Amino acid sequence: xxxxxxxxxxxxxxxxxxxxxxxxxxxxxxxxxxxxxxxxxxxxxxxxxxxxxxxxxxxxxxxxxxxxxxxxxxxxxxxxxxxxxxxxxxxxxxxxxxxxxxxxxxxxxxxxxxxxxxxxxxxxxxxxxxxxxxxxxxxxxxxxxxxxxxxxxxxxxxxxxxxxxxxxxxxxxxxxxxxxxxxxxxxxxxxxxxxxxxxxxxxxxxxxxxxxxxxxxxxxxxxxxxxxxxxxxxxxxxxxxxxxxxxxxxxxxxxxxxxxxxxxxxxxxxxxxxxxxxxxxxxxxxxxxxxxxxxxxxxxxxxxxxxxxxxxxxxxxxxxxxxxxxxxxxxxxxxxxxxxxxxxxxxxxxxxxxxxxxxxxxxxxxxxxxxxxxxxxxxxxxxxxxxxxxxxxxxxxxxxxxxxxxxxxxxxxxxxxx
Numbered sequence: 001x002x003x004x005x006x007x008x009x010x011x012x013x014x015x016x017x018x019x020x021x022x023x024x025x026x027x028x029x030x031x032x033x034x035x036x037x038x039x040x041x042x043x044x045x046x047x048x049x050x051x052x053x054x055x056x057x058x059x060x061x062x063x064x065x066x067x068x069x070x071x072x073x074x075x076x077x078x079x080x081x082x083x084x085x086x087x088x089x090x091x092x093x094x095x096x097x098x099x100x101x102x103x104x105x106x107x108x109x110x111x112x113x114x115x116x117x118x119x120x121x122x123x124x125x126x127x128x129x130x131x132x133x134x135x136x137x138x139x140x141x142x143x144x145x146x147x148x149x150x151x152x153x154x155x156x157x158x159x160x161x162x163x164x165x166x167x168x169x170x171x172x173x174x175x176x177x178x179x180x181x182x183x184x185x186x187x188x189x190x191x192x193x194x195x196x197x198x199x200x201x202x203x204x205x206x207x208x209x210x211x212x213x214x215x216x217x218x219x220x221x222x223x224x225x226x227x228x229x230x231x232x233x234x235x236x237x238x239x240x241x242x243x244x245x246x247x248x249x250x251x252x253x254x255x256x257x258x259x260x261x262x263x264x265x266x267x268x269x270x271x272x273x274x275x276x277x278x279x280x281x282x283x284x285x286x287x288x289x290x291x292x293x294x295x296x297x298x299x300x301x302x303x304x305x306x307x308x309x310x311x312x313x314x315x316x317x318x319x320x321x322x323x324x325x326x327x328x329x330x331x332x333x334x335x336x337x338x339x340x341x342x343x344x345x346x347x348x349x350x351x352x353x354x355x356x357x358x359x360x361x362x363x364x365x366x367x368x369x370x371x372x373x374x375x376x377x378x379x380x381x382x383x384x385x386x387x388x389x390x391x392x393x394x395x396x397x398x399x400x401x402x403x404x405x406x407x408x409x410x411x412x413x414x415x416x417x418x
Contacts, residue, residue: 001249002215003047005291014044014051018060023069031076034406038307043288043295045251047220054297055181055222055252056084058129058156064180067154068129075315076404078412080351082317085123086132086160086329087116089147091321093136094164096199097185099226099270101262101330101363102136104378107322113143115338117150119319122343124154128317132183134160134329136321139170148177156180160224162203163210171213182214183254186223188231189244197228211248222252223294229258232276242283246293253287255280255298260367261330271364272300305359309401312362313354313394317347324379327354327394330363332370332378333385355412356395357404366392 006014015036018024027035045052050059058064071083091108093100111119120131131151138144139161151157157180174182184207188194191204207223214221223245231238245253257280258270272280280300287296303310313327320326324334325346335353336346358365369388370380380388400409 001292002218002220002251003045003052005295006044006046007291011044014046015039018051021060021066021069023066023073026069026073028408031073031407034403037406038403041284041288041301041307042297045220045295047218047251050220052181052220052251052295054295055158055183055254056130056297056302059180059220062156063153064129064156067127071127071129071315072407074127075311075357076407076409078355078410080314080347080354081127082123082347083127083315084130084132084311085128085317085319086134087111087119087319088134088136088321088329089116089138089144090136090141092140094140094200095137095162095203097226097263098197098199098228099258099262099264101259101264102134102320103262104265104332104376105320105322106377110141110321111319111323113146113150115323116147119323119338119343120150120155122338123317126344126347129155130158131155132158132160137162137164139164139166145173145177148174148179151178158183161185161210162198163206163213164203166206166210166213168213168216171217175217175219179219181220181222181252182210183222183224184210184214185226186211186245187226187241189241197226208248211250215249220251222254223250224254224256226256226258229270229272229276232257232272232279235279238279238283242287242293250294253294253296255283255296255300257298257300259330259361259363261332261363265332265367266371268367299361303361305401307401308403309357309359310362310394311357313350314357317343317350319343320379326379327362330361331366332380333366333388334379335382335385353389354394356397356400356409358395359399359401362392362394365394 071081074081090110160183162185186207194204277300284298284301287293318326318329323338326334335349
């Protein structure tokens, strides 16, 4: 494993070190306790002079980290801010994953480097401190290094990839371009099962090789882990997979449960049961407690009412490969396209509707209304999107997830009255 996982006094010392951040010093005592509530449920890994919590937080110290804290404070004040966002830089992919949320996008064109440069500048002006590049398979773009270099120090970049055709030379190029965290798709310790779920033979070996190449360059490496119900319900197999990740020396893991989008839009049977979700919570606690295993950001945990909740359209935004601006990667609704009008204007429209974090996954909430429209166009038109959003609010008035309650969330209406 690259770096050292911190426990005991070392973790406490690291937390105190992070409190020296100028942005953190603005927090009230109540807010410091709220931030520590999250940190206690996370790992801290030191890589050189950098501290990493997870793939949703920029490393400390950095300009991106300072901007992240300031962005979180704005959301707590009831001011929707796209603290985190993803760009799909291509719709092209060599795989056909069983759970793919991007498989049904109608248009398969892609934004140019010039368009991405403008878009990155716009979202950074809005307050974005974490920018992920996904697809499709981003490595299919020969100009990916140029795209990554556009991010600079104001945000930390992530790359979501299968590792397809990655070489040591390209890894060095991606690192030199400023890549913060590579996130490699890996779903099982068994190669045959992984490849079958990804729809292409050889992807298991490809993922392992990619992890090893990034590790050779001293990088903090994460995996994107999407277990199906069969795997989650089989405790032995699930923990063998976690042990496999440990054996690879993986630093971090995004545990994404099946979301009813793309291939799974009209397949509610793929959703995890309450018992399965309880198992995911168990995994989160296990990984944080045990040294040597990867850190974990399990969506069922952190996007629940007991942590951050769902920030789709509130503290998160997604721009697909054709320029459609969506609440998140999994939400097939949009309020506009950046080729028609600026992202800042479209985001302004979102802030009037998505005024607070939700207490459950918004993509799952809107899956049935989208299926009811019986249209194959994705994302939906702006008119249809507004219809779906009107039917399914992203939040419950007067109710916010625990983290935001602990931070002292202020409703926008309260601010207007003041």
